[in-house]
Structures are given as structure tokens and as C-alpha cells.
Amino acid sequence: MEPNVTKFDLIILGASGFTGKYVLKEALKFLNNNQSFSSFNSIAIAGRNPTKLAQTLIWASKPNPPPSLPILLADTTNPPSLRSLCSQTNLILNCVGPFRHHGDPVVAACVDSGCDYIDISGEPEFMERMEVSYHDRAVERGSLVVSGCGFDSVPAELGLLYNSLQWVGPSVVNRVEAYVSLESEKRIVGNFATYESAVLGVANASKLQQLRRSRPKRRPRPMIPGPSPTKGETIEHQKKIGLWAVMLPSADASVVRRTLSTLTEKPKGLPGSNESPEMVEKREAFWSSVKPAHFGVKIGSKSLLGILRITMIGIFIGLLGSTSFGRRLLLNFPSFFSLGLFRKNGPSNEEVESASFKMWFVGQGFNNENLASQVNAKPDMEIITRVTGPEVGYVSTPIILVQCALILLSQRNNLPKGGVYTPGIVFGPTDLQQRLQQNGISFDIISKNTISS
Ligand SMILES: NC(=O)c1ccc[n+]([C@@H]2O[C@H](COP(=O)([O-])OP(=O)(O)OC[C@H]3O[C@@H](n4cnc5c(N)ncnc54)[C@H](OP(=O)(O)O)[C@@H]3O)[C@@H](O)[C@H]2O)c1
Numbered sequence: 001m002e003p004n005v006t007k008f009d010l011i012i013l014g015a016s017g018f019t020g021k022y023v024l025k026e027a028l029k030f031l032n033n034n035q036s037f038s039s040f041n042s043i044a045i046a047g048r049n050p051t052k053l054a055q056t057l058i059w060a061s062k063p064n065p066p067p068s069l070p071i072l073l074a075d076t077t078n079p080p081s082l083r084s085l086c087s088q089t090n091l092i093l094n095c096v097g098p099f100r101h102h103g104d105p106v107v108a109a110c111v112d113s114g115c116d117y118i119d120i121s122g123e124p125e126f127m128e129r130m131e132v133s134y135h136d137r138a139v140e141r142g143s144l145v146v147s148g149c150g151f152d153s154v155p156a157e158l159g160l161l162y163n164s165l166q167w168v169g170p171s172v173v174n175r176v177e178a179y180v181s182l183e184s185e186k187r188i189v190g191n192f193a194t195y196e197s198a199v200l201g202v203a204n205a206s207k208l209q210q211l212r213r214s215r216p217k218r219r220p221r222p223m224i225p226g227p228s229p230t231k232g233e234t235i236e237h238q239k240k241i242g243l244w245a246v247m248l249p250s251a252d253a254s255v256v257r258r259t260l261s262t263l264t265e266k267p268k269g270l271p272g273s274n275e276s277p278e279m280v281e282k283r284e285a286f287w288s289s290v291k292p293a294h295f296g297v298k299i300g301s302k303s304l305l306g307i308l309r310i311t312m313i314g315i316f317i318g319l320l321g322s323t324s325f326g327r328r329l330l331l332n333f334p335s336f337f338s339l340g341l342f343r344k345n346g347p348s349n350e351e352v353e354s355a356s357f358k359m360w361f362v363g364q365g366f367n368n369e370n371l372a373s374q375v376n377a378k379p380d381m382e383i384i385t386r387v388t389g390p391e392v393g394y395v396s397t398p399i400i401l402v403q404c405a406l407i408l409l410s411q412r413n414n415l416p417k418g419g420v421y422t423p424g425i426v427f428g429p430t431d432l433q434q435r436l437q438q439n440g441i442s443f444d445i446i447s448k449n450t451i452s453s
Contacts, residue, residue: 008042008089009409013074013106014096015045015060016052018191018346019120019150019394023095025060026398030406031067038406038435046072046085047096076102082109091408093401094119098197099126099147100204107134107145107420114141114418118404120397122152123197124254125208127422131258132211135420142273142418148255149404149423150397155359155441156252156297157259157424158433159387162443163361164291166383172372173365174226174379175294178252179238179245181301182392184355190393191346192334199330201249202321219261222292225372226365226379229294235307236298240384240447241360243300244307246314252297259424260292269429273417283414286429293363300360313338347394355391360384364451382451389441396441403435 012027014020024045033039047053050071057066072088074081076096086092086109096102099121110117111134121127127147138145148154160176167173182188236245263269269287272279301307316337320326334342347355364379366372371380389396404423407430408415415426433443 006042008044008070009040010091010093010405011044011046011072011085011089012093012095013046013085014094016047016049016056017095017097018193019397020047020095021056021060022352022394023093023120023398023401024056026402027093027405028060028067030402038410040406040409044070044072044089046074048073048075076105079105079109082106083113086110086113086115089115091116091118091405093405094121097121097123097193098200099123100197100200103130103147104133110145111138111141111143114143116144116408118146118149118401118408120150120152120401121147122150122194122251123201124251125201125204125211127251127255128208128211128258131420132215139417139419144408144415144418144426145420146404146423146426147420148251149401151357151392151400152250153252153255154400154404154423154427154432154436155357155387155389155396156256156295157422158428158436159359159361159385159443160256160293160295161290161424161428162387162433163363163383163385164293165289166385166445166448167291167363167365170368170370171365171381172225172369173291173293173363173383174224174372175229175296175365176361176363178295178297179241179243179300179360179362180248180297181243181299181358181360182355183358184351184391186351186354187347188341188355189347189351190342192342192344194393195334195338195342196331199317199321199327202317203327219258220264222260222264224292224294225369226377229296235304235311238300238360238362241300241362242302243360244302244304245298245300246307246311248297248299249314250297253295255422256295256424259422259428260295262421262425263287263290263292270416270419270421270425272414274413276413279414283429290428293365309339313341352391352394355395357389357392357396359387360446361386367450380451381449383448384446386444386446387441388444389436399439399441400436403432403439406435407432 015024268284363383
């Protein structure tokens with residue numbers, strides 16, 4: 001690009017990937033659509049294979065003819081190509097994963113050039129490593145870096161905030177357990193790269209612990225009224241929402257904890273780079289209404305058999321993922337070891353279109369804050385909320401990523417100048433929830449009840 005030529009609003013890196021192509025399809029809906037706050041003026045796509053990118057553009061534009069988007073060459077193993085991308089745009093949407101392998105050089109290039117970065121990573125070790133490695137420099141350079149702007153971890157982040165906001169004083173929330181349920185009339189299938197990211201996550205679990213231990217300062221923990229929840233049963237039957245459930249070792253709980261930790265450090269949230277007084281008031285009012293809670297995530301199924309199948313996949317990945325021979329087996333035979341949940345060539349269009357998700361948030365707390373401080377206090381109040389939406393990986397994730405991008409571009413002054421942050425702390429006080437509702441991801445209150453211990 002010539003000097004002084006206006007930069008692209010955004011570049012989608014990895015647009016030729018399984019998720020990238022759906023992200024491009026979603027982003028094209030907002031290209032020059034004449035609504036001032038919901039429009040991209042210019043989009044470019046980038047990756048290592050121009051032919052594949054051109055074919056992707058044709059696929060993503062259907063049934064319309066493809067618009068003439070610039071196709072840029074960039075490879076994550078070639079830092080100058082990434083720096084060149086960053087010099088041409090305000091924002092990179094990174095869809096190249098596993099992020100553990102490919103993400104670091106992209107974040108480094110964005111931070112160095114001062115452009116903004118969002119991605120669809122669901123890998124806690126990568127996210128926390130980026131915060132440790134690049135936060136200070138991102139603040140200095142005015143580059144805003146937000147990982148996890150897909151199904152991992154926005155429904156969890158906004159869903160927890162939504163539940164928390166239903167607890168009106170003097171009531172207080174103590175714990176929120178989220179239950180994810182994936183539904184479909186056809187098979188539920190994910191693409192190989194997500195499975196690979198999960199396998200690599202297990203293989204490198206000790207690196208995340210090392211990283212956390214190596215931080216010079218422990219992150220502050222929020223003050224949560226009442227006792228810490230006990231561990232509970234491995235397989236739970238949640239009768240109220242009709243699900244059997246087991247713990248889901250996804251990124252969600254750790255991302256939410258980081259958001260609550262940042263909020264503990266900065267109870268009024270993160271000031272925008274050039275906020276209006278109205279926005280300052282709105283942001284401070286928002287965060288003062290949020291009450292932190294203990295948070296966990298479980299995966300649910302309507303049948304015990306469904307939950308045993310998920311447990312079996314977890315056992316395979318857990319046992320085999322820690323040795324290189326086991327990993328080779330897992331990665332060579334994804335359909336076998338995931339019992340059909342992941343495939344090398346991903347789901348068909350029909351499988352994507354017929355799938356949906358429900359994420360229930362069962363919040364328990366106290367009718368009155370004073371009760372929470374009593375010895376042996378047991379929650380006496382329950383508020384259940386729910387986030388629902390279309391298929392998680394290739395419909396909801398693109399919707400979320402694209403809405404985060406639209407907010408970043410249209411409301412930049414209201415967001416922190418730079419730094420590496422979680423989606424909740426950056427987008428919580430914005431209109432992201434309303435935007436998601438307008439685009440098919442809803443937030444609902446299901447019930448508010450008194451409970452007996
Ligand atoms: N947050 C969520 O809920 C969510 C949802 C879906 C996916 N994901 C994550 O997104 C990531 C991608 O998943 P996917 O299924 O879309 O994977 P994929 O189909 O394998 O796509 C990977 C993309 O990365 C590109 N790429 C690979 N190596 C590259 C390199 N060295 N330089 C530049 N580009 C490179 C590929 O380019 P080529 O086309 O040239 O091979 C392709 O465009 C995974 O980590 C997955 O876990 C997260």
C-alpha cells in the first residue's frame with residue numbers, strides 16, 4: 001500500500017481456513033452496508049495461499065458475485081510478511097490456529113506496529129502467555145489485543161455478567177455454574193484444528209501451570225460473599241435444566257477469572273482512550289452493578305449415555321495426550337478417538353446449519369448479603385439465565401468475532417488505548433450483548449427462585 005493511503009478497516013488472516021471462510025462470509029454482510037455503526041468500509045483477506053483465498057472469497061460471497069477484496073500474502077513463519085500486513089490495517093482478525101503454534105508472531109507484529117488484534121483462540125496457555133509477554137508493550141504502543149472473541153469465551157463472559165446483573169441488592173451472588181449443551185437434528189461435528197488445539201492443550205498442561213507460577217505478582221482474587229463451593233459429583237444430574245453434566249476443561253473459566261481479577265484491580269473497569277463523559281458514567285455504572293462469583297463450566301447432555309460418550313473422549317485425550325506416541329494416535333485418528341465428534345474435513349454445511357447451543361447459567365447466592373457472612377451459610381436464592389445461539393464454531397464464533405470488530409472500529413475511543421485483555425473486561429460495558437441479540441445470540445432470564453438448603 002502507498003504511504004498516506006487510508007488503511008483497511010480490517011484484515012482477516014487465515015480466511016481460507018474452515019472457520020476463516022465462515023468469518024469472511026459473516027464480515028461480508030457488513031461491508032458497506034450503509035449503517036454507520038455496523039459497517040466495514042474496507043476488508044482485505046490474508047494467508048499463505050492466494051488461490052485458496054480467491055476460492056474462499058467466491059464461496060463466502062455466494063449467491064452474490066465476489067467483491068474485489070485485496071488478497072494479501074502472509075505466513076506466520078515469516079515475520080516481515082506479518083509486519084507488512086499490520087502496516088496496512090487498523091485491525092487484524094486472526095483465524096490461524098492452533099494459536100499455540102501460530103499466534104505469537106501475529107500478536108508480536110500487531111503490538112510492534114500499534115494495530116489492534118482480536119482472535120478466536122480457545123487456548124488458555126496461549127492467551128495468558130500473550131498477556132505476560134506483550135501487555136506492557138501493547139499499552140505503550142496503543143495496540144489493543146483481545147483473544148477469545150469467539151464461542152470461546154464470549155458467551156461465558158457476557159453470560160456470567162448478565163447473570164450477575166440480575167442480583168439486585170441486598171441479594172448477592174456466590175457461585176455461577178454454566179452448563180453448555182450442544183444440540184442438532186444431525187450429527188454434531190467439529191473441524192480437526194479445534195480437536196488438535198484441545199490435544200495440544202492437554203499435552204502442554206504443565207506449561208500453563210509453570211507460566212502462572214513464574215508471574216512475579218499473583219493476580220488479585222475478587223471478594224465473593226459466602227463460602228467457596230465444594231467440588232461436587234463428577235457426573236452431575238441437573239434436574240432443573242434436564243441435563244447430565246461433567247466438567248468442561250475449556251478456556252472459559254480461566255478467561256472469566258482473569259476478567260474478574262482485572263475488575264478487582266480496576267473496579268471501575270478500563271478507561272477508554274478518549275471517552276465521552278457519558279461513556280465514563282455508563283462504564284462505571286455498569287461495573288459497579290457487576291458482582292463477582294465463583295465460576296465453573298460443565299458440558300451437558302440430555303442423556304446419561306451422551307455424557308458417558310463425552311467422558312470417554314476426555315479420557316482418551318487425557319491419557320494419550322501426554323505422550324508423543326499417544327498424541328500421534330490421537331491426531332492421526334481424530335474421528336475414532338473423538339467418537340465421531342471431530343473430523344479431518346469438518347462438518348458439512350447441513351451439519352453446521354442444523355446445530356445450535358444453549359448455555360445455562362445457574363447462579364446461587366443469598367437473599368441478603370448479611371446471610372452470606374454467617375457460619376455454615378448456604379445459598380437460599382437461585383437465578384437461572386441462559387444464552388442461546390446457532391452452531392458454536394462456524395456460526396456463533398463468526399457472529400461474535402465480527403461484532404467485536406465492528407465495536408472496535410466504531411467505538412475505539414471508548415476502549416482502552418492498548419494492552420492485552422480478556423473480552424469481558426473490554427466489551428462488557430459496550431453494546432456487544434445487544435448486537436449479539438440482534439444477530440441471533442440471545443440472553444434470557446429463565447427463573448428467579450428461593451431455594452431450601
Ligand atoms: N473460539 C472458538 O470457539 C473457535 C471456533 C472455531 C475454531 N477455533 C479455533 O480456530 C483455529 C482455526 O480452526 P480451523 O478449523 O479454521 O482451522 P483450519 O481449517 O486448519 O484453518 C487454519 C487456517 O490457518 C492458515 N494457516 C496455517 N498455517 C499458516 C501459516 N504458517 N501462515 C499463515 N496461515 C496459516 C491456513 O491456511 P491454508 O488455507 O493455506 O492452509 C488456514 O487458513 C483453531 O485453533 C480452532 O481451535 C475456535
